Amino acid sequence: MSEVVTWIGSSLAVAGALAAIIGSLGVIRFPDFYTRTHAASITDTGAATLMILGLILISGWSVLALKLAIIWAFIMLTSPTAAHALTNAAYGAGERPQLGPWRLFDRDRKEAER
Amino acid sequence: MPSFATPLDANTIVDIALLAMLAVIVVAVARTRSLLTAIILTSVYSFISAVWLVVMDAADVSFTEAVVGAGVSTIIALGAILLTRSECSRIPWRETLLPLLLVTVTGGLLVYAALDLPSLGDPSAPANIYVGRLYLQHAEHDIGTPNIVTAVLSSYRGFDTLGETTVIFAAGLGVALLLGFGERALQDTPRPSMAKMAESGQHVVLRVSAKMLIPMISIYAFYVQFHGDLGPGGGFQAGVIMAVAIILHALVFGLQETMESIPPQLARGLSAFGVLLYAGVGVVNLTNGGNFLDYDHLFPRIFEEGLPDSHLVGGHHIWGQHFGILAIELGVFLTVASTMVTIFYAFAGRAPDLSPHGEG
Numbered sequence: 001m002s003e004v005v006t007w008i009g010s011s012l013a014v015a016g017a018l019a020a021i022i023g024s025l026g027v028i029r030f031p032d033f034y035t036r037t038h039a040a041s042i043t044d045t046g047a048a049t050l051m052i053l054g055l056i057l058i059s060g061w062s063v064l065a066l067k068l069a070i071i072w073a074f075i076m077l078t079s080p081t082a083a084h085a086l087t088n089a090a091y092g093a094g095e096r097p098q099l100g101p102w103r104l105f106d107r108d109r110k111e112a113e114r
Numbered sequence: 115m116p117s118f119a120t121p122l123d124a125n126t127i128v129d130i131a132l133l134a135m136l137a138v139i140v141v142a143v144a145r146t147r148s149l150l151t152a153i154i155l156t157s158v159y160s161f162i163s164a165v166w167l168v169v170m171d172a173a174d175v176s177f178t179e180a181v182v183g184a185g186v187s188t189i190i191a192l193g194a195i196l197l198t199r200s201e202c203s204r205i206p207w208r209e210t211l212l213p214l215l216l217v218t219v220t221g222g223l224l225v226y227a228a229l230d231l232p233s234l235g236d237p238s239a240p241a242n243i244y245v246g247r248l249y250l251q252h253a254e255h256d257i258g259t260p261n262i263v264t265a266v267l268s269s270y271r272g273f274d275t276l277g278e279t280t281v282i283f284a285a286g287l288g289v290a291l292l293l294g295f296g297e298r299a300l301q302d303t304p305r306p307s308m309a310k311m312a313e314s315g316q317h318v319v320l321r322v323s324a325k326m327l328i329p330m331i332s333i334y335a336f337y338v339q340f341h342g343d344l345g346p347g348g349g350f351q352a353g354v355i356m357a358v359a360i361i362l363h364a365l366v367f368g369l370q371e372t373m374e375s376i377p378p379q380l381a382r383g384l385s386a387f388g389v390l391l392y393a394g395v396g397v398v399n400l401t402n403g404g405n406f407l408d409y410d411h412l413f414p415r416i417f418e419e420g421l422p423d424s425h426l427v428g429g430h431h432i433w434g435q436h437f438g439i440l441a442i443e444l445g446v447f448l449t450v451a452s453t454m455v456t457i458f459y460a461f462a463g464r465a466p467d468l469s470p471h472g473e474g
Binding site for chain 2: 074077078081084085088
């Protein structure tokens with residue numbers, strides 16, 4: 001039984017790591033500031049949630065699990081707030097999101113680079 | 115000599131990955147021309163160092179690195195570039211030759227010296243024989259704190275720590291001499307108060323989460339302070355965590371609000387009082403016939419003889435050690451927290467845009 005729980009926990013932790021990698025790809029590949037922040041913040045919170053849930057399952061019913069849960073609550077509070085503060089500040093500073101079909105900015109960016 | 119034939123276990127892989135990240139960040143900091151980017155990258159550098167120190171089992175140092183390096187110093191550096199420019203100008207390559215030569219030679223010397231360092235946890239390393247071994251053997255009996263780092267830091271090497279606390283106080287004094295105490299911010303035209311911010315719905319998310327975070331951070335600071343004898347932590351770490359809570363308040367609610375709750379006069383007063391408390395504990399020991407900062411003589415003999423035997427640990431009373439460490443850690447806490455706040459006030463008081471209702 002405990003072995004099954006450990007396996008589930010490990011797979012959740014690996015899933016969290018994959019989510020973090022996907023988020024990093026999004027930060028590199030997405031076209032403008034807001035979509036990049038979106039990729040970073042959503043996957044950051046999601047990856048942390050998956051990993052901490054996995055670690056709680058691995059650690060079992062102990063004080064360590066409670067500590068991990070507190071860390072999770074802290075991340076759920078700070079990470080979205082940080083993303084909000086970042087995008088709010090960027091909007092206040094005059095950064096505007098790119099709107100319209102994706103192919104258009106890809107072309108614009110290539111033209112700008114040329 | 116280090117052996118290069120260690121098997122590639124998980125710990126080694128983690129070490130290599132973290133150190134490689136540090137190297138990449140160092141190159142990025144050297145290459146970027148934007149000072150803002152450089153500050154953020156140094157903050158990332160500190161975070162990764164903190165993680166690496168946890169891997170090395172140095173939790174006390176890791177704590178300090180995470181809070182001071184990544185937290186407070188980043189905010190103070192950001193405050194500093196608000197006072198200057200955020201871009202550095204292009205330097206002609208001829209002027210970079212001499213610094214490059216100096217850095218290469220120094221780095222080469224350090225690498226050469228590092229080859230002679232004993233490997234991690236080597237029992238015959240100089241740090242682990244002589245006094246190091248004595249401390250490990252006697253700390254439980256002499257001082258009675260399970261965390262030997264705290265025992266060494268505040269009792270065996272209490273004099274060194276007094277010096278460190280004085281250095282922090284002097285650093286705060288130096289910044290205040292150059293920049294003032296930031297009290298100019300109080301004399302500026304009053305900015306929108308919190309009630310007005312709430313009415314106009316500005317920064318709702320930030321205000322609500324800051325209100326939830328600040329009490330949590332403060333409680334954590336006290337936990338680290340009073341748990342320092344038992345686990346990682348102590349006055350330095352707790353002081354900086356407390357300062358972070360106060361700085362967060364200033365960043366979200368505005369500098370003037372914070373200065374009304376914690377006046378700059380109070381901050382600088384406590385900063386000096388902490389050092390005074392620390393040194394005062396040493397003087398009390400002197401008057402009771404002991405050496406400076408020898409906490410065994412913190413209480414007069416007559417008082418200790420009246421104690422019941424249940425307080426005996428290892429054949430002698432450790433009340434002196436216990437309360438001595440408590441008092442000097444409180445001194446460290448007060449000095450560190452209020453010096454950080456004083457330095458922050460000094461920078462932020464000159465940069466009015468740091469408050470959220472500055473420009474928009």
